[in-house]
Amino acid sequence: MKASLLVIFCPAKKTQAQFLADQFSIPIVDGSHLAFAKPREIEGFVCSLTRANHSEPSFVFLLSKQGLSLAQVAVDNLLSIRANFCSATVNYRRQRGGGKGQMIAKAVGLSSSTAPNVFDATAGLGGDAFVLASLGCPVTMTERVPEVHALLTDGLCLAHEWGSENDQSLVAILKRMALVGSDAAKYMQTIEDAKKPEVVYLDPMFPQRTKGARVKKEMQVFHQLIGKDSDANLLLQIALECAQKRVVVKRPRIAPYLAGLEPNYKLEGKSNRYDVYLCH
Numbered sequence: 001m002k003a004s005l006l007v008i009f010c011p012a013k014k015t016q017a018q019f020l021a022d023q024f025s026i027p028i029v030d031g032s033h034l035a036f037a038k039p040r041e042i043e044g045f046v047c048s049l050t051r052a053n054h055s056e057p058s059f060v061f062l063l064s065k066q067g068l069s070l071a072q073v074a075v076d077n078l079l080s081i082r083a084n085f086c087s088a089t090v091n092y093r094r095q096r097g098g099g100k101g102q103m104i105a106k107a108v109g110l111s112s113s114t115a116p117n118v119f120d121a122t123a124g125l126g127g128d129a130f131v132l133a134s135l136g137c138p139v140t141m142t143e144r145v146p147e148v149h150a151l152l153t154d155g156l157c158l159a160h161e162w163g164s165e166n167d168q169s170l171v172a173i174l175k176r177m178a179l180v181g182s183d184a185a186k187y188m189q190t191i192e193d194a195k196k197p198e199v200v201y202l203d204p205m206f207p208q209r210t211k212g213a214r215v216k217k218e219m220q221v222f223h224q225l226i227g228k229d230s231d232a233n234l235l236l237q238i239a240l241e242c243a244q245k246r247v248v249v250k251r252p253r254i255a256p257y258l259a260g261l262e263p264n265y266k267l268e269g270k271s272n273r274y275d276v277y278l279c280h
């Protein structure tokens with residue numbers, strides 16, 4: 001399922017809207033009369049649009065002053081996702097979070113004296129990459145789903161603009177992050193030996209839990225858009241050949257090992273687990 005429409009709420013972003021419309025071969029709808037409307041009104045407008053078109057698009061790009069988001073259209077409501085590196089929550093975690101004591105930091109081998117360079121093969125909306133870059137790691141990311149890549153590109157650009165005016169430490173973090181729109185398996189096979197990353201980080205999609213647990217809004221949209229990364233086992237094999245020091249795989253705590261391969265050790269949290277494979 002892919003995006004089939006772009007609604008623009010901010011006339012100043014016309015050039016970006018046209019670029020995206022061309023890239024995804026989708027029409028643009030003008031929503032600028034709703035630039036200052038309440039979220040409920042915007043929801044109503046987008047839902048009515050998709051019905052009026054009889055095309056029943058499941059995903060719609062929304063481009064507003066706040067940036068690019070992707071909305072999954074349900075019967076009368078929207079679930080939307082965006083990459084955001086300057087929200088209050090992100091700022092709080094960056095400034096007051098667990099620092100190098102966080103599980104993800106320990107998993108990639110961050111210490112007081114070393115910040116390894118990391119290849120994040122499964123970037124998604126860049127949350128994990130941002131945490132690692134905040135802790136000093138240079139991070140190269142790949143994302144292969146064009147919609148997700150577009151959201152991440154926009155999130156990084158807006159954060160750069162906001163940081164340049166308000167927070168130079170954010171700009172320094174963003175300078176450590178590079179994004180490539182590519183399949184990670186293909187990309188890793190093109191990296192020359194001297195440039196191989198110390199750490200490869202993998203967080204592939206895992207089948208959605210059906211019972212019990214409430215799934216986060218973001219993950220619901222991701223599951224509808226992407227489904228399961230069924231080639232993740234192969235990705236691990238290629239990652240093990242590419243990493244100089246270690247491969248880290250993020251999994252739900254109770255999930256089986258990727259490719260059935262037992263890690264050298266694992267770090268377990270409440271809902272997630274980091275499997276660490278050391279390379280020799």
Ligand SMILES: C[S@@+](CC[C@H](N)C(=O)[O-])C[C@H]1O[C@@H](n2cnc3c(N)ncnc32)[C@H](O)[C@@H]1O
Pocket residue numbers: 121122123124125126127128129142143144145148182183184185203204205206226229235
């Ligand atoms: C669970 S999400 C990653 C979330 C990410 N760690 C974060 O913090 O936002 C998995 C993402 O990896 C991407 N992905 C999976 N396999 C990939 C591959 N071989 N190459 C590039 N991207 C891939 C998927 O499209 C999806 O966006």
